[in-house]
Amino acid sequence: MAGPPLARAADAVRRFYKQAETERGGAVLLDGKPIRTPGRKALALPTGALAEAVAAEWNAQGEKIDPHSMPLTGLANAAIDRIALDRAAFARSLAVYGESDLLCYRAEAPPRLAERQAEQWDPILAWARRRYDADFEVATGIIHRPQPPGTLDRLAQAVQARNAFELAGLSPLVTVSGSLIVALALTEGGIDLETAWAAATLDEQWQAEQWGEDAEAAKALAARRHDFEAGFRFLCLLGRDG
Numbered sequence: 176m177a178g179p180p181l182a183r184a185a186d187a188v189r190r191f192y193k194q195a196e197t198e199r200g201g202a203v204l205l206d207g208k209p210i211r212t213p214g215r216k217a218l219a220l221p222t223g224a225l226a227e228a229v230a231a232e233w234n235a236q237g238e239k240i241d242p243h244s245m246p247l248t249g250l251a252n253a254a255i256d257r258i259a260l261d262r263a264a265f266a267r268s269l270a271v272y273g274e275s276d277l278l279c280y281r282a283e284a285p286p287r288l289a290e291r292q293a294e295q296w297d298p299i300l301a302w303a304r305r306r307y308d309a310d311f312e313v314a315t316g317i318i319h320r321p322q323p324p325g326t327l328d329r330l331a332q333a334v335q336a337r338n339a340f341e342l343a344g345l346s347p348l349v350t351v352s353g354s355l356i357v358a359l360a361l362t363e364g365g366i367d368l369e370t371a372w373a374a375a376t377l378d379e380q381w382q383a384e385q386w387g388e389d390a391e392a393a394k395a396l397a398a399r400r401h402d403f404e405a406g407f408r409f410l411c412l413l414g415r416d417g
Contacts, residue, residue, distance in 0.1 A: 249415070274322060295377055
């Protein structure tokens with residue numbers, strides 16, 4: 176008999192198992208019984224490393240299960256229950272971020288902010304130009320400037336090439352940063368995690384420097400970083416067999 180699925184974040188569920196473990200093939204077991212996703216599918220991971228990390232999330236739970244503390248499990252559930260049902264449609268929903276990428280919209284003023292954006296964002300755009308043989312329209316202000324169709328096609332192809340689990344990990348990198356280019360550069364080794372995060376949150380960091388750190392804003396930023404790092408770790412574990 177399979178164990179119950181992971182409860183939704185709003186639910187308070189007491190821990191109902193003693194031990195999580197993995198078995199050959201990437202399945203995660205609770206007291207010897209397979210975990211089921213909220214959609215009642217078996218929670219089986221593509222690599223042993225990811226399966227072990229998911230099992231560790233379950234073993235780290237206290238008296239109650241806190242889904243917020245289990246981001247890898249949540250991403251795996253999404254890959255199995257949602258993304259795999261229509262992988263192409265989900266990929267399109269991420270690729271659309273390339274049409275108004277964060278890196279392509281610069282501040283008109285103050286000059287120092289514009290300079291910092293150029294310092295941090297231009298090298299990532301240069302990487303994307305080389306990697307995808309594409310050009311990018313960079314604008315000042317918030318008025319939309321269309322990207323060349325060939326550029327959008329190449330970015331879309333890069334996203335469509337990924338499987339459901341890869342798209343699950345890529346998703347928070349794109350949505351948290353607002354930049355498909357930053358997400359692709361990070362996942363393909365063009366930049367490291369700290370460089371990606373600095374680029375994604377440049378505007379927020381600037382505001383904090385100018386006006387001081389707001390407690391609520393800092394809390395929201397920390398939550399975003401948690402999701403961003405979870406997506407990157409998920410992808411890293413997909414690339415490891417053990």
